[in-house]
């Protein structure tokens with residue numbers, strides 16, 4: 001299985017918007033750009049919404065059949081590890097192996113010794129074109145990087161072998177993710193991570209490093225855009241150099257997680273991709289749920305009552321809802337409107353506060369982030385919520401498609 005040059009991960013917490021999501025890819029295709037849709041849902045989301053990976057597969061297959069999509073598409077076991085991969089093995093054909101928890105675990109001495117021996121040939125100043133700063137490697141740096149990353153790479157190898165044993169070699173797209181960590185990887189680190197993954201025979205087609213700045217869920221990038229562009233360029237240069245030398249899959253590309261809504265980096269990102277002729281995988285962060293909330297708020301009185309109820313409860317359970325997402329949200333509590341204020345809002349007011357139209361005066365990024373992590377509260381009222389989703393399917397679907405195509409696929413790829 002091979003992942004195309006451009007691929008885009010969509011999440012759908014309540015599993016109702018598969019067709020509306022795919023319609024955005026159909027529109028891009030109509031304009032001459034093929035982007036591979038990948039439906040992703042993490043184990044955490046499955047546990048919260050009480051769904052099964054097989055449901056994501058069914059949703060994807062149904063959407064593809066309904067819209068007559070003839071290009072490839074995948075279902076991603078998002079952020080899995082050895083303890084969670086099993087129930088994804090049959091329904092999924094894309095696996096995001098998350099080894100961030102294994103970074104900084106010391107490897108065994110023999111493995112570290114082997115890593116240093118195998119990579120000594122890279123020491124000195126390997127001539128890698130297009131790096132912002134020429135790379136310099138020595139044995140001390142090899143040891144340091146091995147101590148930091150080798151255990152994580154070995155864990156990726158173990159997870160990959162479990163997948164390959166169950167599905168057969170070549171029967172899955174493999175991504176390795178190290179994004180949920182504190183520090184961005186340097187070019188030297190990325191190079192050696194790729195060398196080690198090659199030695200572990202992990203045929204990864206995408207890698208998700210940690211980038212500089214904040215990739216908060218559902219809102220724009222926060223950080224130094226120029227630094228990010230430089231890092232992105234460096235990473236592309238490293239990958240281009242590493243692929244033929246380490247025998248990695250030719251289509252290996254970067255994966256950008258929580259990439260939805262990062263409007264301020266799309267132009268630089270596109271510039272980097274064009275410069276290198278590179279591809280990218282970009283994952284959205286379950287923001288289809290927010291499109292649903294906005295559309296339901298506007299749709300009718302029941303919808304507005306429901307979303308107000310969710311929001312008032314979210315305010316009282318803020319710490320609990322935010323805790324699992326602490327590293328990927330930044331909510332300024334003083335900017336959250338009180339429940340009494342929101343009780344006076346119309347559906348249109350509510351929608352305007354959370355819909356991500358940059359520069360729109362009513363937009364409230366703090367409210368949007370809080371609602372983003374509040375899908376659990378809708379999951380606890382699943383019957384009522386699904387009833388609203390079904391009743392307003394057309395209006396919601398239009399917004400889901402519009403959000404994906406106009407705000408994401410178009411600026412990035414079309």
Ligand SMILES: [Zn+2]
Pocket residue numbers: 079177179257258
């Ligand atoms: Zn991620």
